[in-house]
Amino acid sequence: MSSSQKQPHVLVISYPAQGHVNPLLQFCKRLVAKGIKTTFATTLSFSKSVTFDKNNHLINLETFSDGFDDNGPDEIVPPEVFFPKLREVGPKSLSDLVLQLDRPNVIIYDGFLPWALDVAKRFRLMGVAFFTQTCAVNSIYYHVNRKLLTVPLTDSVVSVPGLPLLENYETPSFVHKYGLFPDVQDLVFNQFTNIDQADWVFFNSFYKLEEEVLDWMGKLWHVRTIGPSLPSIYLDKRLLDDKDYLVNILNPKGSECMNWLNGKPKSSVVYLSFGSMTQPNPEQMKEITCALTDCGFSFLLVVKSCEEDKQLFAKLVLKQGLVVPWCPQLQVLAHESIGCFVTHCGLNSVLEAIGLGVPMVAMPQWSDQTTNAKYVEDVWGVGVRARPDANGLVSSRVLGSCIREVMEGEKGLQMKKNVMKWRDLAKEAIGEGGSSDNNIDEFVAELKLMF
Structure with a gap:
């Protein structure tokens, strides 16, 4: 380890979509505010289609390849082409980035990119899953992945632990319209293929919002809520000048x-x-x-x-x-x-x-x-x-x-x-001493114990 690595260094990896980038970047801001060196990375092709806030000096911004580096910002790749290429190219490109950064200590990865956890374990790094959809939705996906919920659905009512009874059509579309979006449905179900190896599992939610399903998930994994991941000015106002997300697609x-x-x-x-x-x-x-x-x-x-x-x-x-x-x-x-x-x-x-x-x-x-x-x-x-x-x-x-x-x-x-x-x-959850704030503090304390 180089002399520059005297503090924990977290590498945060995002799926290339604004709905994923925004909450992950907001979480990066929270880590930086608590003294953690943080690098954020998404795909090179996506970075061309967005504008990053040039006033950001605290989060290091990097990119990795999805196999479409030469694409212009308006070029759309169909899912059946994009997802296999990302799975093929992403792990090698992320590994190269880890080496380029002189090995961070932790990889926090978007749940849509489960292969990033394999990269973390290959380098003997802590691997942390970060889910940008609700605990309820991800619990449904987990049950499908583990064949605890059979698809196509055959019953009019769906029962999942920690959730209210759901009408068939109230499940995510990849469940109640199983087979209609095959490439995307595989992406969301496969988030849980290696989840049991994750050291932590984070959700962009807060405890009181999804209490019952979180209690159920806590029996399976080291689960913590760290949200809502919104700019601080709208919630606790503790992060200086945090008025907006750092990226805009338009x-x-x-x-x-x-x-x-x-x-x-x-x-x-x-x-x-x-x-x-x-x-x-x-x-x-x-x-x-x-x-x-x-x-x-x-x-x-x-x-x-x-x-x-x-x-x-x-x-x-x-x-x-x-x-x-x-x-x-x-x-x-x-x-x-x-x-x-x-x-x-x-x-x-x-x-x-x-x-x-x-x-x-x-x-x-x-x-x-x-x-x-x-x-x-x-x-x-x-x-x-x-x-x-x-x-x-x-x-x-x-x-x-x-x-x-x-x-x-x-x-x-x-x-x-x-x-x-x-x-x-x-506001209470993300504010000082709130449930989400305490969860982030708990994570930061574990990182600092590395040194």
């Missing part, structure tokens, strides 16, 4: 959104966004347009630009709304004018809404979002699901009813009380 039109919101009354605006990975189809967008027209509330809609969408919203925007291709979501959710968040229910968006006290209308698209939506409505009581018809379409009538319920209904008042309760619990 350049948000912050000033336009915020200036527009500044002119709106408190809790009067419906904010709609469906994440960076998926977008409602044209038929669904028409239903959304009709719902917004009928409701009459002011709205801020994030939708990827296309000519058809521009024509759909042109007249409506003049009267009551603003449509943008992207926006600074944290700043928007923190604005007092926001009364409701219509969301796809990706975990980062759900945690942001909870952390900022905004009730939700859940419109899950795929993946873990269907299970997250179940929890939003039935477990945490912080929103309502806009349920699709037999063809998978959420009608304008259903969506409009859900928006009105959150914005002005009696049930909406209870949702607002509930989300404020969870907001306070989130």
Whole structure:
């Protein structure tokens, strides 16, 4: 070990998607604040498609290869090509990075990259799994991986320890639509092939949010929650100048959104966004347009630009709304004018809404979002699901009813009380002496014992 290695050095490896990069980078900030040297790495091809905060001087940024290093930022590789190549090239590239860094002491790896744990063990390093989806969702995947839950599903109701009873369709789409997305489903199920070798298992959650399933998982692994992984200014305010994530996949039109919101009354605006990975189809967008027209509330809609969408919203925007291709979501959710968040229910968006006290209308698209939506409505009581018809379409009538319920209904008042309760619990968890903060301290103390 070189003389420069007088302190623990953690290498954090992320799957190349913003929903994974953001929470892992936020965790890096927490480690740095507690005196741990930290290097963050994602794929070279992904790094070309995002903008990293140039003011970051504390986290070392590195890249590894996914086999598509020469790709431009707009080149999309289909899953059936990307995943096998990443599994083939990733371990060798990560091993080279470990040697280049003069061997860090710990590899914290994204659960989507289980081969990184094999690399850690090959170098006799501590290996730590970090999951960016809920404990509930990952418990379902674990049960499928270990053949404790048989797929395709045959029963209308699914029972998993530590979870409420789930209707078939409330499981992740890779479970209740088994076989429809074969490459992605293999990715999520195979996260648990070697999990028993991990020294620690981290979740971007907090204990009181998923208490029962965490207690069950604690019988299997050294499990700890370290979240919610949001910028400190929105929670405990203990990290200096931590106002945003360090990376953006697009350049948000912050000033336009915020200036527009500044002119709106408190809790009067419906904010709609469906994440960076998926977008409602044209038929669904028409239903959304009709719902917004009928409701009459002011709205801020994030939708990827296309000519058809521009024509759909042109007249409506003049009267009551603003449509943008992207926006600074944290700043928007923190604005007092926001009364409701219509969301796809990706975990980062759900945690942001909870952390900022905004009730939700859940419109899950795929993946873990269907299970997250179940929890939003039935477990945490912080929103309502806009349920699709037999063809998978959420009608304008259903969506409009859900928006009105959150914005002005009696049930909406209870949702607002509930989300404020969870907001306070989130702040408590990540604040000094909270459950997540104590878990991070416990991990840091073990690292420092190495020296």
